[in-house]
Amino acid sequence: MGTPASLATSDGHIIKTVDLSKTYPEMDVPAVDRLCLEVLPGEIFGLLGPNGAGKTTTAGMLTTRVVPSSGQAIVGSVDVIRHPSLVKQLIGVVSQQNTLDRSLTVRENLYYHGLLFGLGTRKSRQISDELLEKFHLANWGDKSVFALSGGMAQRLMVARAIFHSPAVLFLDEPTAGLDPQSRLALWEILEDLNSKGQTILLTTHYMEEADQLCNRVAIMDHGKILALDSPENLKKSLGASAVLTVRLDGEKKGFADLLEREIDGVTNCREIQGGLEAHVASPEKLLPKVISKAEAGGYSVLDIGLKEATLETVFINLTGKDLRD
Ligand SMILES: Nc1ncnc2c1ncn2[C@@H]1O[C@H](COP(=O)(O)OP(=O)(O)O)[C@@H](O)[C@H]1O
Ligand SMILES: [Mg+2]
Numbered sequence: 001m002g003t004p005a006s007l008a009t010s011d012g013h014i015i016k017t018v019d020l021s022k023t024y025p026e027m028d029v030p031a032v033d034r035l036c037l038e039v040l041p042g043e044i045f046g047l048l049g050p051n052g053a054g055k056t057t058t059a060g061m062l063t064t065r066v067v068p069s070s071g072q073a074i075v076g077s078v079d080v081i082r083h084p085s086l087v088k089q090l091i092g093v094v095s096q097q098n099t100l101d102r103s104l105t106v107r108e109n110l111y112y113h114g115l116l117f118g119l120g121t122r123k124s125r126q127i128s129d130e131l132l133e134k135f136h137l138a139n140w141g142d143k144s145v146f147a148l149s150g151g152m153a154q155r156l157m158v159a160r161a162i163f164h165s166p167a168v169l170f171l172d173e174p175t176a177g178l179d180p181q182s183r184l185a186l187w188e189i190l191e192d193l194n195s196k197g198q199t200i201l202l203t204t205h206y207m208e209e210a211d212q213l214c215n216r217v218a219i220m221d222h223g224k225i226l227a228l229d230s231p232e233n234l235k236k237s238l239g240a241s242a243v244l245t246v247r248l249d250g251e252k253k254g255f256a257d258l259l260e261r262e263i264d265g266v267t268n269c270r271e272i273q274g275g276l277e278a279h280v281a282s283p284e285k286l287l288p289k290v291i292s293k294a295e296a297g298g299y300s301v302l303d304i305g306l307k308e309a310t311l312e313t314v315f316i317n318l319t320g321k322d323l324r325d
Contacts, residue, residue: 151182
C-alpha cells in the first residue's frame with residue numbers, strides 16, 4: 001500500500017483543485033464556490049463543515065461522481081474532468097450510503113471488487129482473506145452483508161475501498177450514525193492505514209473527528225473554505241484558549257454585554273440554551289471574576305464552567321453559528 005510519489009503532481013500534491021465550482025441546475029447559489037485545495041501525499045485531510053456546506057459535492061467532484069461546473073481538479077496527476085475513468089482506478093471511495101452488494105456474501109463483496117480491478121482470481125482471494133482478517137471480519141466472510149452491524153458494514157466498505165491500493169482513500173462522513181465504539185474502531189483503522197502511507201481525504205461534521213484524525217482541516221460553509229490549517233494552528237489562530245459557559249436565571253443579553261465590557265479577553269459572548277458561552281483568552285482567575293461581576297450586577301449564576309477551545313470554537317468564531325445549527 002502507500003502512495004507512490006510519482007502519482008503526485010509536479011509540485012508535490014496528490015490532490016489539487018483550482019477554483020473548483022459546482023452549481024446544481026435547480027440552484028441559484030453554488031454548492032461549491034471556487035474551491036482551491038492542495039493535499040499532500042500521506043496526509044489525512046479533512047473537510048469540516050455543517051450540513052449543506054458542500055462537503056459531499058466536493059468529494060463527489062474529486063471522485064468523478066459529480067461533474068464540476070467550472071474549475072480544475074487533479075487527483076494523482078490525472079485531470080478529473082478530462083479523464084474520469086483513469087481517476088476511478090486511482091482512488092478508493094467510501095460514500096455515505098451503504099453501497100455493499102446485498103446479493104453477495106461479505107467475502108464476495110471484496111473478492112469481486114478485486115476481479116473488477118483486474119487483480120485476478122488468486123490475488124483477489126488472497127487479498128480478500130487478508131482484509132477480512134485485518135478488519136476483524138474473518139468470522140463473517142461467508143455471511144450475508146445483512147448480518148453485519150453498521151460498524152462492521154462500514155469496515156467492510158473501507159476494506160473494499162483500499163482493496164486495489166488506491167492513491168487516495170475518500171470517505172464521506174465515515175462515522176455518521178455509528179455508535180461511539182464503532183467510531184473509535186474506525187478511527188483506529190484509518191490511523192493505521194495512514195501510518196502505512198495511505199493518503200486520506202474525509203468529510204465530517206464532527207469536530208472531534210477532524211481534530212483527532214486530520215493533519216490538516218479545511219473548514220467549509222456555504223461552498224467556501226473559511227480556514228485551512230492543522231487543527232492545532234486553527235485553534236491557536238483564535239487567540240482564545242478556552243470557552244466559558246455560564247448558566248444563569250433571567251435576562252442573558254445584559255450579562256453578556258457586561259462580561260465582554262468588563263473582563264479582559266472575553267469575546268464572542270453568545271446565548272446558548274439556559275445561559276451564555278464566551279471565548280476567553282486566558283482562563284486564569286477568571287471564574288471568581290465572573291461570579292463577582294454577576295453578583296454585583298444582580299444576576300444569579302446557577303453553574304459556571306471552562307473547557308478547552310475546540311474546532312467548534314473556531315467555527316463559531318468564523319461564522320457566528322454552531323456546527324450543529
Ligand atoms: N444532487 C443535488 N441537486 C441539487 N442540489 C444539491 C444536490 N446535492 C446537494 N445539493 C445542495 O448543495 C448544497 C451542498 O450540499 P452537500 O454537498 O451535500 O453538502 P454537505 O455534504 O456539506 O452536507 C446544499 O445546499 C444541497 O442542498
Ligand atoms: Mg454530505
